[in-house]
Amino acid sequence: MHLHVHLESAVRPSTVVALAAKYGVVAPSVVGPCRGFREFAGRADLVKGLLREFEDFARVAEEFCVDQAADGVRWVEVTFTAASHEERLGAVGMPLAGVVAGLERGVAVTGLGVRVVLDHSRRRSVARMARTVDLALGCEWVVGVGVAGEERYSLVRFAGELARAREAGLRVVHHAGEQCGAASVVEAVRVGLAERIGHGVGALEDVGVVAELRDRGVAVEACPGSNVALGVVGSWAEHPLSRLVEAGVVVSLGTDVPLVTGLSLSGEFAAVRSGLGLSDSELAGLAVGGAVSSFAPEGVKAQVVAGVEAWLGAGVGGMA
Numbered sequence: 001m002h003l004h005v006h007l008e009s010a011v012r013p014s015t016v017v018a019l020a021a022k023y024g025v026v027a028p029s030v031v032g033p034c035r036g037f038r039e040f041a042g043r044a045d046l047v048k049g050l051l052r053e054f055e056d057f058a059r060v061a062e063e064f065c066v067d068q069a070a071d072g073v074r075w076v077e078v079t080f081t082a083a084s085h086e087e088r089l090g091a092v093g094m095p096l097a098g099v100v101a102g103l104e105r106g107v108a109v110t111g112l113g114v115r116v117v118l119d120h121s122r123r124r125s126v127a128r129m130a131r132t133v134d135l136a137l138g139c140e141w142v143v144g145v146g147v148a149g150e151e152r153y154s155l156v157r158f159a160g161e162l163a164r165a166r167e168a169g170l171r172v173v174h175h176a177g178e179q180c181g182a183a184s185v186v187e188a189v190r191v192g193l194a195e196r197i198g199h200g201v202g203a204l205e206d207v208g209v210v211a212e213l214r215d216r217g218v219a220v221e222a223c224p225g226s227n228v229a230l231g232v233v234g235s236w237a238e239h240p241l242s243r244l245v246e247a248g249v250v251v252s253l254g255t256d257v258p259l260v261t262g263l264s265l266s267g268e269f270a271a272v273r274s275g276l277g278l279s280d281s282e283l284a285g286l287a288v289g290g291a292v293s294s295f296a297p298e299g300v301k302a303q304v305v306a307g308v309e310a311w312l313g314a315g316v317g318g319m320a
Contacts, residue, residue, distance in 0.1 A: 001290030001304055002068060002076040002265045004198050004221035004254025006119075007099065008048050010078070011060045011259055012067070019050035030259055033229045037150075037179070040230055040260065047259065048081075052089065057098025058105070065106025065114060071264040074304055075113035075296045077143065082118050083131045093135075100141050113300055115143035117173055122153035129161045136170055143295045144171030147192060151180035155192040166193050171295050173221075177202030178232055182209040189218055196221055196293055198254075201232060204240050210247045219250040219293035222286075225263045225271055226256035236275025245285065252290035284312045 013031055020027035028046035051057055068076050085095035103114050120132045136142040145165050166172055173196045176188035181202035186209055188194040200220035203209045224239040233239050244251050255268050272278055291304040
């Protein structure tokens, strides 16, 4: 199960080059560690700027499905910033429609299970948040919504729209605890109504916040490769993933921005094994955490858990 990955940051490097050639611009250099979030945001904007037409969005979505399936992923919940692309291009409905067309093609070829989470920048307007919720409610491929971006911007002004989303049956997932610590995690849960937290490493500043995540059953989507590449933590060895697990929080593993880290989900598992020294049973726990905290049908969750248990029982020494 892959629960934390951004479509615009999972574009193939070769596709970045091809799209740049298509539009007659110099291909941006987008791979490799960043000197903080500002540099990352600049790189991400360069890639987003290459997505201009329906077929561009369809292409990256189809390729995303192919790449995930080739990596052994059974189910993925991919994040996409649909309303932002609409505003940028002045093309109402087109970006999400293109992504859906690509997902349909990719699923037909791979059999991958896919759903979309539409995200919204904390810095942007309530009106755009409302548009994000409307887009989500109008698309069967979208399972939820969430807020991301600079955590110094409060979620309070979005509370009404997030409540509307929950009441309408959408799931809610926020980025928090990546930049601003435990307070942002508390706000994401209590004000933002989050069912899962993306990153969440800052929760460990406060044992009470960690306990609240555990007691409320709010899972954390850990992305250590991204956290190291963006300087959230200084090294793999310093990443607090194990401390969250030891505290009883359900934790899954995600890639977040594979175009930056160069890591697929299987690569992330391998890096966690080597960088944090996790055992097979601990890796299996992360895989099961992804299954149980996903928004997949119960049958799919059960199949994935059974597969993880079979892998652990076989003692094959690797996690895909």
